[in-house]
Amino acid sequence: MSANTSSAAVRTGRPAGGPPAATGVRRVLRATPTAWVIWAVVLFFFVNLAGVVGSVLVSSFGRRWFDTWLPTGFTTQWYGEAWHEFxxxxxxxxxxxxxxxxxxxxxxxxxxxxxxxxxxxxxxxxxxxxxxxxxxxxxxxxxxxxxxxxxxxxxxxxxxxxxxxxxxxxxxxxxxxxxxxxxxxxxxxxxxxxxxxxxxxxxxxxxxxxxxxxxxxxxxxxxxxxxxxxxxxxxxxxxxxxxxxxxxxxxxxxxxxxxxxxxxxxxxxxxxxxxxxxxxxxxxxxxxxxxxxxxxxxxxx
Missing domain, CATH: 1.10.3720.10 (MetI-like)
Incomplete structure (x- = not known):
């Protein structure tokens, strides 16, 4: 009987007579479909926010930016012009x-x-x-x-x-x-x-x-x-x-x-x-x- 108990303890990864170990943790860590949808919406929001802010930031330093991934050149002259014009x-x-x-x-x-x-x-x-x-x-x-x-x-x-x-x-x-x-x-x-x-x-x-x-x-x-x-x-x-x-x-x-x-x-x-x-x-x-x-x-x- 003790041998069967020891083998069961080895298979379950916990001492004989002890509380269940890993099953509860696995249940907590398992993501539900609702959680995946919520995290996807949050990620989509932050990606769009970063894209908007990043595009404005890059544009403020760009010389020309038309139909390309990045401007043709970078400069800080727009900050000086904005400081004086506005x-x-x-x-x-x-x-x-x-x-x-x-x-x-x-x-x-x-x-x-x-x-x-x-x-x-x-x-x-x-x-x-x-x-x-x-x-x-x-x-x-x-x-x-x-x-x-x-x-x-x-x-x-x-x-x-x-x-x-x-x-x-x-x-x-x-x-x-x-x-x-x-x-x-x-x-x-x-x-x-x-x-x-x-x-x-x-x-x-x-x-x-x-x-x-x-x-x-x-x-x-x-x-x-x-x-x-x-x-x-x-x-x-x-x-x-x-x-x-x-x-x-x-x-x-x-x-x-x-x-x-x-x-x-x-x-x-x-x-x-x-x-x-x-x-x-x-x-x-x-x-x-x-x-x-x-x-x-x-x-x-």
């Missing part, structure tokens, strides 16, 4: 100024509002959260047109102030929803202890809460910066000739592709894409996405 120094400066103003104002308005929502319970709190979610979930064009009409009526649109005010509509709720989980992770007893020791409201905010909320403030600021640089609809509806951001200037350059060389337009697209990639890398370097949805609350004793 006035990219002014456009990038306006983009950075508008984005910085939106970030500062959004944090100044959104952080105190997030503190109130995180610390206070009041009737209609869920409705307030839903109201803040609407500008983020809705397409910007749906509320951008009436918003631009109001800004034009009061003389803000067509200038940098109109671009900043329009971008504050989705940015402030974004800061509120980003900051609320960070504030909820701070123990309220820390604030109570500081007040018992004589600290006023200003001292509690500046010396107690502010150092603890630096990761949340940094996360919301960087994410709002990325969102503002890439926001097209609201900026397009409210920008004037001297207040165009990079994404709007790219749209106008593509509309005039028949007038200007396509390679210079592609060079501008590469500059915009590179700028967005840098911002995204910085955002992922300093922002932990799990912190944006974590709501850790200490259980009462």
């Amino acid at each position: 006035g990219l120094l002014h456009v990038i400066t306006v983009t950075l100024i508008a984005s910085a103003l939106v970030v500062v104002l959004s944090v100044l308005v959104g952080a105190p509002a997030a503190y109130v929502l995180a610390r206070q319970n009041f009737p209609g709190k869920r409705l307030v959260y839903l109201t803040f979610l609407l500008p983020i979930l809705m397409p910007p064009i749906t509320y951008g047109i009436p918003l631009a009409t109001v800004l034009y009526k009061f003389g803000f649109a067509g200038h940098l102030s109109g671009v900043v005010l329009a971008n504050l509509v989705p940015s402030v709720p974004f800061v509120i929803l980003t900051m609320t989980p960070f504030i909820e992770q701070v123990d309220p007893r820390i604030e109570s202890a500081a007040r018992m020791l004589g600290a006023g409201t200003r001292a509690v905010f500046l010396k107690i809460l502010a150092p603890l909320l630096v990761p949340g403030l940094l996360a919301s600021a960087i994410l709002v910066l990325v969102r503002t640089v890439g926001m097209f609809e609201l900026t397009f509806l409210t920008a004037g000739p001297d207040s165009q951001t990079l994404v709007v200037a790219l749209y106008y350059s593509m509309s005039a592709a028949g007038i200007r060389a396509q390679q210079s337009v592609d060079a501008m697209a590469v500059i915009y894409t590179s700028m967005m990639l840098v911002l995204l890398v910085v955002a992922l370097r300093f922002v932990n996405p799990t912190q944006l949805v974590a709501r850790v609350k200490e259980e009462p004793e």
Whole structure:
């Protein structure tokens, strides 16, 4: 009997009396037809995305590219022409100024509002959260047109102030929803202890809460910066000739592709894409996405 048991153990690859070994692993590793279809769709998407981005990148360096796999030659002159023709120094400066103003104002308005929502319970709190979610979930064009009409009526649109005010509509709720989980992770007893020791409201905010909320403030600021640089609809509806951001200037350059060389337009697209990639890398370097949805609350004793 023991000999039969030993031979069976050798054939199955596991000790006698032990749990089944390889069958469960083989079942997990075996791909189903549905999984193959999903991976094929994902692979097809990324191949097409790489092809589009690669063609624009190659075109921005090509001298001539017609009916061949690669351009006849490569050059960097299109980047210089795009820099001068489209006035990219002014456009990038306006983009950075508008984005910085939106970030500062959004944090100044959104952080105190997030503190109130995180610390206070009041009737209609869920409705307030839903109201803040609407500008983020809705397409910007749906509320951008009436918003631009109001800004034009009061003389803000067509200038940098109109671009900043329009971008504050989705940015402030974004800061509120980003900051609320960070504030909820701070123990309220820390604030109570500081007040018992004589600290006023200003001292509690500046010396107690502010150092603890630096990761949340940094996360919301960087994410709002990325969102503002890439926001097209609201900026397009409210920008004037001297207040165009990079994404709007790219749209106008593509509309005039028949007038200007396509390679210079592609060079501008590469500059915009590179700028967005840098911002995204910085955002992922300093922002932990799990912190944006974590709501850790200490259980009462």
